[in-house]
Amino acid sequence: MINNIQARLASALRFPLILLCAWFSVSAWAVNSLPGGPALLELNLQPPVTAIARDQAWLNDLLMIVCTVVFIGVFGVMFYSIWKHRKSVGHKAATFHESVAIEITWTIVPFVIIVLMAFPATKLIVAAKDTTNADLTVKVTGYQWKWGYDYLNGEGQGIAFLSTINPKMREFAAVGARGAPIPDNYLLDVDHPLVVPVNKKVRIITTSVDVIHSWAVPALGVRQDAIPGFVRDVWFRAEKVGTYYGDCTELCGKEHAFMPVVVKVLSDDDYTKWVAGEHQKLAAGSNASSAPVASK
Amino acid sequence: MSAVLDNQGHGGQVHDDHHAHAPTGWRRWVFATNHKDIGTMYLLFAFTMLIIGGAMAMVIRAELFEPGLQLLNPEMFNQLTTMHGLIMIFGAIMPAFVGFANWMVPLQVGAPDMAFARMNNLSFWLLIPAALMLIGGFFMPGGAPATGWTMYAPLSLQMGMAMDSTIFSIHIMGASSIMGAINIIVTILNLRAPGMKLMKMPMFCWSWLITAYLLIAVMPVLAGAVTMTLTDRHFGTSFFNAANGGDPIMYQHIFWFFGHPEVYIMILPAFGMISQVIPAFARKKLFGYTSMVYAIAAIAILSFIVWAHHMFITGMPVTGELFFMFTTVLIAVPTAVKVFNWTATMWRGSMTFETPMLFAVGFIFVFVIGGFSGLVLAMAPVDIQLHGTYYVVAHFHYVLVAAALFAMFASFYYWSPKWTGVMYNEMHGKIHFWWSMISFNVAFFPMHFLGLAGMPRRYADYPAQFTDFNQVASIGAWLFGLAQVYFFFWVVLPLLRGHGEKAPQRPWEGAEGLEWEVPSPAPFHTFETPPKLDPTATRVIG
Ligand code: HEM
Ligand SMILES: [Cu+2]
Ligand SMILES: [Cu+2]
Numbered sequence: 001m002i003n004n005i006q007a008r009l010a011s012a013l014r015f016p017l018i019l020l021c022a023w024f025s026v027s028a029w030a031v032n033s034l035p036g037g038p039a040l041l042e043l044n045l046q047p048p049v050t051a052i053a054r055d056q057a058w059l060n061d062l063l064m065i066v067c068t069v070v071f072i073g074v075f076g077v078m079f080y081s082i083w084k085h086r087k088s089v090g091h092k093a094a095t096f097h098e099s100v101a102i103e104i105t106w107t108i109v110p111f112v113i114i115v116l117m118a119f120p121a122t123k124l125i126v127a128a129k130d131t132t133n134a135d136l137t138v139k140v141t142g143y144q145w146k147w148g149y150d151y152l153n154g155e156g157q158g159i160a161f162l163s164t165i166n167p168k169m170r171e172f173a174a175v176g177a178r179g180a181p182i183p184d185n186y187l188l189d190v191d192h193p194l195v196v197p198v199n200k201k202v203r204i205i206t207t208s209v210d211v212i213h214s215w216a217v218p219a220l221g222v223r224q225d226a227i228p229g230f231v232r233d234v235w236f237r238a239e240k241v242g243t244y245y246g247d248c249t250e251l252c253g254k255e256h257a258f259m260p261v262v263v264k265v266l267s268d269d270d271y272t273k274w275v276a277g278e279h280q281k282l283a284a285g286s287n288a289s290s291a292p293v294a295s296k
Numbered sequence: 297m298s299a300v301l302d303n304q305g306h307g308g309q310v311h312d313d314h315h316a317h318a319p320t321g322w323r324r325w326v327f328a329t330n331h332k333d334i335g336t337m338y339l340l341f342a343f344t345m346l347i348i349g350g351a352m353a354m355v356i357r358a359e360l361f362e363p364g365l366q367l368l369n370p371e372m373f374n375q376l377t378t379m380h381g382l383i384m385i386f387g388a389i390m391p392a393f394v395g396f397a398n399w400m401v402p403l404q405v406g407a408p409d410m411a412f413a414r415m416n417n418l419s420f421w422l423l424i425p426a427a428l429m430l431i432g433g434f435f436m437p438g439g440a441p442a443t444g445w446t447m448y449a450p451l452s453l454q455m456g457m458a459m460d461s462t463i464f465s466i467h468i469m470g471a472s473s474i475m476g477a478i479n480i481i482v483t484i485l486n487l488r489a490p491g492m493k494l495m496k497m498p499m500f501c502w503s504w505l506i507t508a509y510l511l512i513a514v515m516p517v518l519a520g521a522v523t524m525t526l527t528d529r530h531f532g533t534s535f536f537n538a539a540n541g542g543d544p545i546m547y548q549h550i551f552w553f554f555g556h557p558e559v560y561i562m563i564l565p566a567f568g569m570i571s572q573v574i575p576a577f578a579r580k581k582l583f584g585y586t587s588m589v590y591a592i593a594a595i596a597i598l599s600f601i602v603w604a605h606h607m608f609i610t611g612m613p614v615t616g617e618l619f620f621m622f623t624t625v626l627i628a629v630p631t632a633v634k635v636f637n638w639t640a641t642m643w644r645g646s647m648t649f650e651t652p653m654l655f656a657v658g659f660i661f662v663f664v665i666g667g668f669s670g671l672v673l674a675m676a677p678v679d680i681q682l683h684g685t686y687y688v689v690a691h692f693h694y695v696l697v698a699a700a701l702f703a704m705f706a707s708f709y710y711w712s713p714k715w716t717g718v719m720y721n722e723m724h725g726k727i728h729f730w731w732s733m734i735s736f737n738v739a740f741f742p743m744h745f746l747g748l749a750g751m752p753r754r755y756a757d758y759p760a761q762f763t764d765f766n767q768v769a770s771i772g773a774w775l776f777g778l779a780q781v782y783f784f785f786w787v788v789l790p791l792l793r794g795h796g797e798k799a800p801q802r803p804w805e806g807a808e809g810l811e812w813e814v815p816s817p818a819p820f821h822t823f824e825t826p827p828k829l830d831p832t833a834t835r836v837i838g
Binding site for chain 1: 374448545657750751753754756
C-alpha cells in the first residue's frame with residue numbers, strides 16, 4: 001500500500017518536474033536512465049534488487065509518510081493560526097501560556113511514534129549484519145583510486161583483479177565532458193567489474209591499503225567503509241541478473257569521484273563459465289585481466 | 297540615580313556623557329572592551345566570512361552545473377569544499393552567534409558589560425590570525441587541505457603544510473570559543489540584575505548558557521583530535537595511522553564526540569532567538585517556558601551520546617548501531633516539543649508579520665524539514681542508502697544555512713533598531729526574506745532527490761543522469777548568494793550609515809525584556825548600576 005501511494009505521488013510529481021527541468025536544461029545532455037544505476041529525475045531510492053534493499057526502501061517510504069503526515073498536521077495548525085489569528089483581522093491575543101497536560105502529551109506521542117518506527121529498523125539492522133553462511137566471499141580492497149577484488153571462498157576462489165575506471169571517462173571529464181556525446185554510463189564504467197552469481201549470498205570483506213574508502217551499491221542495499229588496517233564485512237543476495245552501479249562514497253583524495261563500483265550479476269551457468277574462463281587465463285599465465293592483487 | 301532611569305520614556309536620548317574617556321578612532325576597536333563594540337566586530341567578521349565562504353560555494357555550484365570538469369580540477373574542488381565548510385562553521389555561524397550574545401546578553405540580564413571585558417577583546421581578536429591561517433592555506437605549497445571539514449585520518453596525513461596551519465587555526469578558534477563561552481557563563485550567572493531569577497531569564501540567555509557549556513565541553517575534544525593528527529604528521533606518533541598500528545576509526549569517534557554537540561552549538565542559540573521573536577510578534581507569552589528550558593537542556597545532554605550516527609557505515613556491532621540509532625531518534629522528541637511550543641505560542645495570538653517574524657516562521661519551516669531528514673538519516677538501515685550522499689548535504693544545509701542563518705536574520709531585524717537607532721526598511725527586509733526563502737529551497741530541496749538516487753557528496757563530477765537537479769540546485773544557490781549581497785547593500789549598509797526612520801525605544805509592540813528598557817540606539821554604557829526590576833523581570837521600575 002505504502003509503495004503504491006509513494007509511486008502515485010512520484011508519478012504525479014514527475015511530469016511538472018520534467019517540464020521544469022526540460023526548461024532549465026540548456027545543455028544537450030542526451031542521456032537516458034541507466035538500469036541498475038541512476039535514473040533521470042529519480043525522486044526516490046534506486047529500484048532494489050535484494051531483500052535488504054527492498055526493506056530499506058520500504059522503511060524509507062514509511063518514514064516519508066509519517067513525516068509528511070506530521071508535517072501537514074503541524075503546519076496545518078500553524079498556517080490556520082497565521083490566517084485567523086492576525087492582528088490585521090482584528091484578532092486579540094489570548095493569555096494562556098502553559099499546560100502541563102499538553103506538554104506531557106506532546107512529549108509522549110512523538111516518543112511512541114518514533115519508537116514504533118525504530119522497531120522495523122531494528123529487525124533490519126540485525127538482518128543486514130548477519131554475514132554468516134555465505135556462498136561466496138570476496139575481499140574488496142580500496143586503493144587510491146581503484147578497487148581490488150579477491151575471491152577468497154566459494155566458486156571462483158583464487159580469482160583476483162583490479163577494477164579501474166574506464167580511462168575514456170576520465171578523459172571526457174577532463175575536457176568538461178564535451179565533444180563526443182557522453183555515454184549513459186558516464187563515470188560508471190570500469191575495466192573489470194565484480195562478477196557474482198545471482199541468488200547467492202555474497203559476503204564482501206572490505207579493507208584498504210591507504211586511506212578510507214567506502215564501497216557502495218545502492219541497488220544492492222550495501223555500503224561499507226573500507227578502512228586501512230581493519231576488515232569489515234557486509235553481504236547481499238542479488239535477485240536479478242544485471243549490472244549494478246555504485247561509487248566510492250568516502251572522500252579519499254583527488255580522484256575520489258572517479259573510482260566507481262560495478263557489479264555484474266550473472267546466472268549460475270554464466271557465472272560458472274566466467275569462472276572457468278578466468279581460471280584458464282590464470283593457468284595460461286597471460287593474466288591480461290587478472291593482475292593479482294595479493295602481490296601489492 | 298541610574299542612567300537607565302534617566303532615560304525612561306524618552307527613547308533615543310543618549311545620556312549625559314560622563315564617559316568621555318572612551319577611546320576613539322582605531323583605538324576604540326583595537327582596544328575595545330565594550331560588549332556592544334565587540335559584538336559589532338564579531339558580527340562584521342562573521343558576515344565577511346559568510347561572504348568569503350559563500351563565494352567558494354558559488355564556484356562549487358558553477359563546477360557542478362554540468363557533468364565534467366569545467367572550472368576546477370578535482371584537487372581544487374576538494375580544497376574548496378573543505379574550506380567552505382570550515383569557514384562557514386568556524387568563521388561564520390559560530391562567531392555570529394557569539395556576536396549576538398555579546399550585544400544582547402548583558403542588555404537582557406541587566407549587566408553593565410560582559411564579565412571579563414579584556415578577555416572578550418582577546419577572544420575576538422584571536423579570530424583574525426585564525427582566519428588568516430585558515431584561508432592562507434590556499435597559498436601554501438600543496439594548497440588548502442582537501443579532506444572535507446571532517447578532516448578524517450589517514451587522508452589528513454597526506455595533506456601539505458596547509459593542514460598544519462589549519463590545525464593551529466582550529467586551536468586558536470577553539471581557544472577563542474572557550475573564552476567567549478566562559479565569558480557568557482560568568483556574565484549570566486554572576487551579573488544578572490537583582491530579581492532576574494534564572495527561570496525568568498529571556499530564552500536567548502538560557503539557550504546561550506547551555507550552549508556555552510557545550511562549547512567548553514567539546515572544543516578541547518576537537519583540539520585533541522587535531523593535535524593527535526599533528527603529532528602523527530610530524531612527530532612520529534601513530535594514533536590514527538594504521539600502517540603503524542594506529543586506528544583511523546578512533547579519529548572519527550573523537551571528532552564526532554565533538555562534532556555532534558557542535559551541530560547543536562550551532563542551533564541552540566537559534567532556538568533561543570526564535571523563542572523571543574515569535575512571542576513578540578504573536579503578542580502573547582511564550583508557551584511552555586519551563587518546558588522550553590528543559591527541552592534545550594535535554595537536547596544538550598543527549599547530544600553527547602549520539603555521535604556515532606555519523607559512523608554507521610564504518611561497521612560497528614549490532615548493539616552499537618542500535619544504541620546510537622535509539623539515542624538519536626530520541627533527540628527528535630525534545631526537538632518536536634520545541635516546535636509544538638512555538639506553534640502553541642502563535643495559536644490565538646495577535647500576529648503581525650514584520651521581517652523578524654517572517655524569518656522566524658521561515659526558520660520553523662526549514663528547521664522541521666531538516667529535522668525530518670535527520671530522523672530518516674538516524675534510522676541506521678536507511679542511512680546505508682543515504683550516508684555519504686547529497687541527502688546528507690540537504691539535511692545539514694536545511695538545519696544550518698536555513699535554520700541557523702534564518703534565526704540570525706530574524707534576530708538581526710529584531711534587534712538592529714536597538715543597535716543602530718534606525719529602523720531597517722521593511723520592504724527591503726521582506727524582499728530579502730522571500731528571495732532567500734525561495735532560492736534556498738530551490739537550491740537545496742532537489743538535493744534530497746539527488747541523494748536518494750545515489751549521488752555521492754564531495755564529488756567534483758557526476759554521472760549525467762544527475763544533471764537536471766544539479767542545474768536547478770546551482771541556479772537556486774546563485775540566487776541565494778545574490779540575496780545576501782542584496783541584504784548587505786540594501787539593509788545592512790543603510791543601517792550602518794544611520795539611514796532610515798528613527799527607531800523608538802521599543803519598536804515592537806509585543807516585545808518584552810530589558811533590552812527594550814534602554815533607548816535606541818543603546819547608549820555606549822547601559823545598566824551601570826543594577827536596575828530595579830518588576831516581578832516579571834521584564835521591566836525596569838527604578
Ligand atoms: C532532529 C534532529 C537531528 C537528527 C535526528 C540528526 C541526525 C543526523 C544524522 C543521523 C546525520 C548523519 C548522516 C550521515 O552522515 O549519514 C547527520 C548529519 C549532520 N547533521 Fe544532523 N540531525 C539533527 C539535527 C541537526 C542540527 C540541528 C544540525 C545543525 C544545526 C545538524 C547538522 C548536521 C551536520 C552538519 C551533519 C553532517 C556532518 C558531515 O558529515 O559533514 N543536524 N544528522
Ligand atoms: Cu573515494
Ligand atoms: Cu550528529
